[in-house]
Every structure is written in structure tokens, then in C-alpha cells.
Amino acid sequence: MPTDVLMRLAEALATGAVRVIDLSQTLQPSTPVIQLPPQFGASNPFRIEEISHYDDRGPGWYWNNIALGEHTGTHFDAPIHWVTGKDYRDGYTDTIPAGRFVAPACVIDCSKEAAADEKFLLEPAHIEAWEGKHGRIPKGAWVLMRTDWSKRTTPESFLNMKDDGPHVPGPSAAAIRFLIEQRDVNGWGVEAVGTDAGMAFGFEPAFPAHHLMHGAKKLGLASLTNLDQLPPTGAVLITPPLKIKNGSGSPLRVLALVAG
Amino acid sequence: MPPPRRAKPKHPLRRFPTPTLPPLARSRVALGLTAFAARGVFALQVCRDCGTVHYPPQEACRHCLSARLDWRPQDGAGEVLSDTVLRHSNELYFRARVPLRLGSVRLDAGPTAIAFVHGACAAPPARVRLHAALDRGGAAVLAALPDDEVTTMADDRVLRELTNDPAGRKVLITDGRAAVAAPLARALAAAGADLIYVGMAEPWPPAAVAPYAQIPEALVRPLDVTDSESVTDLAAEIGGKVDILINTAEHHRPRGILARGTESARAEMEVNYFGLLRLAHSFAPGMRARAADGAVAWVNVLSIFALTNFPPHGTFSASKAAAHSLAQGLRAELRGAGLRVVNVYPGPIEEEWSDMLPPPKIAPAALAAAVVAALRDGVEDVYPGDVAQDWLARWRDNPKALEREVAER
Numbered sequence: 001m002p003t004d005v006l007m008r009l010a011e012a013l014a015t016g017a018v019r020v021i022d023l024s025q026t027l028q029p030s031t032p033v034i035q036l037p038p039q040f041g042a043s044n045p046f047r048i049e050e051i052s053h054y055d056d057r058g059p060g061w062y063w064n065n066i067a068l069g070e071h072t073g074t075h076f077d078a079p080i081h082w083v084t085g086k087d088y089r090d091g092y093t094d095t096i097p098a099g100r101f102v103a104p105a106c107v108i109d110c111s112k113e114a115a116a117d118e119k120f121l122l123e124p125a126h127i128e129a130w131e132g133k134h135g136r137i138p139k140g141a142w143v144l145m146r147t148d149w150s151k152r153t154t155p156e157s158f159l160n161m162k163d164d165g166p167h168v169p170g171p172s173a174a175a176i177r178f179l180i181e182q183r184d185v186n187g188w189g190v191e192a193v194g195t196d197a198g199m200a201f202g203f204e205p206a207f208p209a210h211h212l213m214h215g216a217k218k219l220g221l222a223s224l225t226n227l228d229q230l231p232p233t234g235a236v237l238i239t240p241p242l243k244i245k246n247g248s249g250s251p252l253r254v255l256a257l258v259a260g
Numbered sequence: 261m262p263p264p265r266r267a268k269p270k271h272p273l274r275r276f277p278t279p280t281l282p283p284l285a286r287s288r289v290a291l292g293l294t295a296f297a298a299r300g301v302f303a304l305q306v307c308r309d310c311g312t313v314h315y316p317p318q319e320a321c322r323h324c325l326s327a328r329l330d331w332r333p334q335d336g337a338g339e340v341l342s343d344t345v346l347r348h349s350n351e352l353y354f355r356a357r358v359p360l361r362l363g364s365v366r367l368d369a370g371p372t373a374i375a376f377v378h379g380a381c382a383a384p385p386a387r388v389r390l391h392a393a394l395d396r397g398g399a400a401v402l403a404a405l406p407d408d409e410v411t412t413m414a415d416d417r418v419l420r421e422l423t424n425d426p427a428g429r430k431v432l433i434t435d436g437r438a439a440v441a442a443p444l445a446r447a448l449a450a451a452g453a454d455l456i457y458v459g460m461a462e463p464w465p466p467a468a469v470a471p472y473a474q475i476p477e478a479l480v481r482p483l484d485v486t487d488s489e490s491v492t493d494l495a496a497e498i499g500g501k502v503d504i505l506i507n508t509a510e511h512h513r514p515r516g517i518l519a520r521g522t523e524s525a526r527a528e529m530e531v532n533y534f535g536l537l538r539l540a541h542s543f544a545p546g547m548r549a550r551a552a553d554g555a556v557a558w559v560n561v562l563s564i565f566a567l568t569n570f571p572p573h574g575t576f577s578a579s580k581a582a583a584h585s586l587a588q589g590l591r592a593e594l595r596g597a598g599l600r601v602v603n604v605y606p607g608p609i610e611e612e613w614s615d616m617l618p619p620p621k622i623a624p625a626a627l628a629a630a631v632v633a634a635l636r637d638g639v640e641d642v643y644p645g646d647v648a649q650d651w652l653a654r655w656r657d658n659p660k661a662l663e664r665e666v667a668e669r
Contacts, residue, residue: 029489041523045486047487048489156464217506
């Protein structure tokens with residue numbers, strides 16, 4: 001490959017021919033985290049405490065201590081996150097090959113369906129219909145489910161907790177199986193708080209976007225935003241998690257490179 | 261009788277007075293009176309050898325010179341022999357409060373004491389009950405009330421200052437999800453509280469907010485004591501109005517220390533200890549500045565497990581012990597302004613995380629009633645319910661024995 005391909009990319013970035021789109025939520029104390037029954041351990045929300053602010057604690061500088069769970073805000077799910085992926089030595093945040101952190105993305109627009117049905121499930125038929133218009137999902141690509149869920153700005157409406165569980169759209173087990181077995185994707189990303197549908201605790205298997213994806217050493221991205229600014233195909237995602245030793249995931253800044 | 265309210269709205273441009281305190285100095289032996297008054301008990305020294313009852317507190321018996329003087333609760337029955345009205349004082353605190361009715365009260369048990377006399381007491385000679393109450397500086401003073409069961413200190417202009425009556429005051433309950441919170445809001449409303457802010461970390465599910473929709477005085481506000489930003493935001497909004505802060509925020513997970521991971525224990529500390537610290541940093545300075553303008557009390561709902569570790573709830577006990585220590589320090593820092601820190605030490609509460617503990621457990625409504633009564637009576641240490649009273653008695657008698665007893669349940 002000619003070395004000037006990167007120089008041409010740099011030039012395209014400088015001229016705006018390639019734009020950088022931020023797919024990350026702002027991390028703040030009100031950032032919603034996944035809710036589990038209280039007898040389970042709970043992931044910490046994002047917390048920030050000032051160390052000094054140009055004051056008696058440090059006259060010339062401002063900085064904070066932060067604390068949060070690995071799966072808080074816009075975050076990366078490593079294969080080791082789920083019990084089905086527990087034996088992958090290259091499935092931790094610090095051992096996943098870095099090449100997997102830069103990959104193209106296919107964006108399936110389910111925003112109309114999710115607006116009509118908060119419990120909308122993406123099925124293989126929807127994926128095949130999308131491929132009919134935009135072409136076959138390439139091996140090693142991210143598949144992102146656009147629901148416009150990120151436009152729900154209050155934690156209540158974002159988590160959408162109801163008496164029978166969260167009403168949040170997501171993939172069916174069959175759709176996940178299709179993406180793994182038929183398309184060999186890099187991973188699966190969503191706008192909601194987790195990669196699975198709200199009612200996925202009752203699926204077979206439960207939580208397929210975790211159980212099956214991570215069992216197949218695939219990656220996950222949750223709490224993405226701005227998917228409405230991506231083309232159906234052609235965007236390249238940059239998704240490096242923090243290099244946490246034996247990390248199961250990480251909050252991260254997700255960037256998309258988009259032509260034009 | 262409707263509860264007393266503030267006479268009229270305060271003038272918004274009036275300079276509010278700088279907090280002052282009554283004289284604080286007490287001898288170490290006289291602090292015995294304060295120690296009992298802190299729990300709402302009037303106790304005097306009784307000679308173990310000759311039975312003489314003493315006031316003022318003594319180092320030795322004035323009758324037989326025995327050094328064996330024991331503090332024993334008294335019924336306070338007595339008679340006002342004479343009274344007078346003080347119209348001038350050189351003490352700044354009293355200058356702002358004259359005229360003061362003072363009298364000489366002879367107790368049926370023997371000694372005679374100078375005391376504040378409630379305005380409702382008849383002219384001497386008159387039967388009265390003598391109470392020991394804490395003044396704004398946290399030291400015990402004596403007050404004579406009519407010998408009936410209905411007159412309270414709050415009914416008297418001067419003695420009202422010895423109470424922290426919620427009537428007419430604005431109260432913040434920091435966690436509306438705590439089992440005690442809704443009964444407490446109802447009890448405060450019934451006691452005449454002017455406004456009851458109810459903190460709620462997350463306004464869902466709707467069932468958590470619903471009880472407060474039924475209480476006209478209640479206003480639900482976002483407050484998460486684990487989040488400094490949330491605490492400072494609410495303090496910025498209402499910190500200048502809160503007269504009584506009641507910290508009900510509690511994280512409680514049962515089981516012993518070897519069965520609990522550090523994350524679970526840390527979550528308890530984040531709420532039970534650091535939560536209190538964050539509230540103190542954000543709300544206490546404003547309340548201290550307003551101590552002469554209505555701010556009166558800071559209530560911490562702790563646990564009797566703060567006194568000695570209850571191993572089946574080991575990490576929870578430890579977090580409450582930390583909060584207990586912090587609350588003692590906070591009390592010292594707020595006393596200078598005349599703010600009362602009330603620490604409440606219930607036994608197990610009838611709530612979901614104590615479901616595996618056998619009865620007796622204190623009902624949330626009973627705990628709420630105890631908190632309101634503590635504010636009205638001006639006490640600062642409250643041990644509500646049978647379990648708390650039992651543990652307190654055993655702890656006072658022999659802390660080491662209690663440690664061993666609760667470990668062998």
C-alpha cells in the first residue's frame with residue numbers, strides 16, 4: 001500500500017473532505033448506568049471531585065479525581081465481559097489487538113421503528129432488507145443500530161424503566177447469531193445504555209448481544225450518539241478503550257471518520 | 261390546638277442577627293446533667309450512702325461527705341417558691357431575649373434550684389415539673405413547666421429556644437426513598453412544618469415519588485448524596501432556606517464482613533459516611549450563618565450498630581460507626597453557632613434490607629415520630645425503640661460484654 005494514503009487522509013481531514021464525528025455522550029454524574037436488581041453488585045455511576053481549582057489546594061492548577069464503572073456512559077464491552085468469553089486471553093481491554101479498534105461501520109436505521117415501538121427488535125429480515133439497499137455487511141465491520149435513543153436526554157426516558165422491565169429497543173438473538181455466523185462482524189453497537197434490548201433478560205439465550213457476541217470474541221459499543229450523522233456505509237470508527245489491565249470494558253471517546 | 265407558626269413573614273431586607281450563645285462554661289461534674297439532658301432525661305446526683313439528692317452537682321455529698329454520687333433520673337416534681345422577671349443582662353445572648361422569667365424551685369426530692377419559669381406557670385407557690393433541657397450552646401439548663409401533661413416548652417417565648425420545633429420551619433429530608441422518609445414527611449407536616457423538601461436521587465419509579473404528592477407541604481427535589489455536584493446544586497437552590505436538615509440517606513446491605521466485597525462496603529461508605537460529609541460541606545455553612553434566623557437543627561439517622569459492630573451486618577455497622585464519629589465532629593463545629601446536631605440511633609428498621617432479622621424492629625412511622633419528638637423536646641441523642649434502648653443500656657453498663665453478646669446471637 002502506498003505510504004501516501006495517510007498523507008492523503010491528513011489532507012482530506014484538513015480540507016474537511018473527511019470529517020470527524022464524535023459519537024460519545026458527555027460523561028457527567030447524571031450519566032445513566034445500567035440498573036440491575038439490588039441484590040447484585042452495582043456499577044458505579046460517574047463521580048467527579050475537585051482536587052484543586054486555582055485555590056489553596058493548588059494555586060495554579062485545576063484538576064479532578066474521577067471514579068466510575070468500566071461500563072459507564074459511552075463504553076466498550078470487551079469479550080471477557082461475559083462468562084461466554086471468559087477464556088479469551090486476548091479478550092481483555094489490554095490484550096485485544098489494537099487493529100480491532102479501527103474498523104468500518106454499517107449503520108442500520110431503525111429510528112422510525114423504535115419511535116413506533118419502544119420494544120422494537122431487530123431481526124435478520126431487517127438486516128437482509130438493509131443489505132438489499134446498501135450491500136452486504138463486510139467481514140470485520142461494526143454494525144450499529146440507529147434508534148435515535150440518544151435523543152432521550154433525561155435518565156428516566158433513556159432507561160425507560162417500566163414495571164415489567166426496561167422498554168428499550170435492541171437486537172433479537174437470531175439477528176445477533178446472523179451477524180456472527182453469516183457476517184463475522186467486528187462488533188455490535190447501540191445508542192441505548194447496553195448492547196442488548198431492554199427485555200433481553202427473557203430471551204433465549206438471555207442477553208444475546210452479550211452472550212453470543214462475546215462468546216464469539218466480538219466487541220460491543222453502548223450509549224453511542226450522533227448515529228444520525230453517519231452514512232449507512234463508509235464511515236470508519238476509532239474505538240480504543242483505556243488500556244486497563246484485565247479490564248472488561250472501558251468508557252471511551254468514539255470517533256467516526258466520514259467522507260464529504 | 262393548631263401548632264404554633266411563625267408570627268409573620270420575615271422582612272426580606274431585615275439584617276438578620278448574628279448568632280450568639282448563652283454562657284457555656286460547666287464543670288466536668290456538671291456535664292453529668294448535660295449528658296442526661298441530651299437524651300431528654302432530668303437526672304441528679306444521689307448519694308449511694310445516705311440517699312441525699314444534690315443540686316447543683318457536687319464532687320462529694322454535702323450531707324455525709326461520701327464521694328459515691330450516682331446520677332439517677334428524677335421526676336422533677338416540685339414547687340416554685342418565688343419568681344422574678346429579669347429585664348437586663350450583660351450577656352449578649354440574654355440581652356436579646358429579656359424579659360426572662362426566673363424562679364426558685366424546691367424539688368420534692370430535696371434540693372432547690374434556680375430555673376427558667378414557663379409563662380404558663382401560676383404565681384408562686386405553684387406545683388411545677390422541672391426539666392433539664394439543652395440550651396443553644398448544648399449545655400443543660402433547668403426549666404419549670406406547669407404540672408400538667410399538655411404544656412410544652414414550645415408554648416413559651418423563651419423556652420421555645422430550647423426546642424427545635426419543626427412548626428413553621430423549612431425542613432430537608434435528604435433521601436425520600438428511605439423507609440422512614442414518607443412517614444417522616446407526614447409527621448413533620450402534622451407538626452406544622454412550613455415546607456418539606458424531599459431529596460430523591462432518581463425520580464423513578466413513580467411509586468417512589470407518589471407518597472409526597474399526597475403531602476401539600478412536600479416538594480421533591482433532585483439530590484444524590486454520592487454526587488458532590490448534586491449536593492452543591494441543591495444547596496445553591498435551597499441552602500439559604502433550610503432550617504432543619506434530616507439526613508435519611510442510607511445504603512444498607514446485610515451479611516458479615518467476610519461475605520461482602522469491598523465494592524459493596526464502599527457503596528455503604530459513599531452514602532452513609534461520605535454522603536453526610538458532602539451534605540455538611542454544602543449545607544452546614546449556610547445553616548450556621550442563619551442560626552439566629554431560623555436554622556436550628558441537623559438530624560442524622562444513624563444506627564444502634566454504630567455503638568458496637570453487629571456482625572451479621574458488619575460492613576453496614578462500620579459505615580454507621582464512621583458516620584457516628586463524623587456526626588460528633590459536626591456537632592462540635594455547629595455548636596458554636598447554636599445549631600443542634602441530633603443523632604438518632606434506631607435498632608433494625610422494618611425495611612427490606614433488614615427482612616432477615618427477627619422482630620422486634622422499629623416501624624418507620626415510630627422512628628419518624630421519635631425524630632419529631634426529639635426536635636420538639638430539644639434533645640440531641642435519641643435511641644428509639646426497644647432494641648435501641650436495650651443495646652444502649654447494655655452498652656452503658658459494659659461495652660465489652662455487649663460486643664461479645666451480639667457476636668454470639
